[in-house]
Amino acid sequence: MGKTRFKVERTFGGIKLWFKVGIARYRGMKKMHTQNLMEAMCYNLYRSPGIFASNCKN
Template sequence: MSFAAYDVERRTRKGSFSQVDTIIDWKSISAIIDKHHQKGLSASDEKSLSKWEKVFNKWISKTHWVVERTFGSQKRWFGVGQTRLKDLDKVHTQHILEAIAYNLKRSPKMGILPAF
């Protein structure tokens, strides 16, 4: 099963398609996604990635997934991503509080605190 076909099948199974998704012709989009995924093409154009770009992507992926997972979990659990605050100090304080909340939520799984 191709990457794009798997993604479409997963979204269908979860029922996460919106009305816009039902209008879009996913067959043509799936073909583009598969071509880029299988050939290792860059996202911005259809040039193949150089050897250095492939090595660099593999090198940063070891850290990249940890950071993306953290921010993705914060967005899913707490709605992080947008703020109404305009002062940089207030936004920083909000981010610190969100990080504390994330750590408290994760702490039972890490064995630091008992589950609530």
């Protein structure tokens, strides 16, 4: 697996584990899209302190 693909797969794997993405909480494409966006935003907020800290060290 390439480095780029690994980063992408790891991201979606983390979201799947943390938020149980395979389970639909809502019916309808718009509501599911909103659920997916909210999960992605939460994932980014959860990871942001570590990302900022690693960038500040350099």
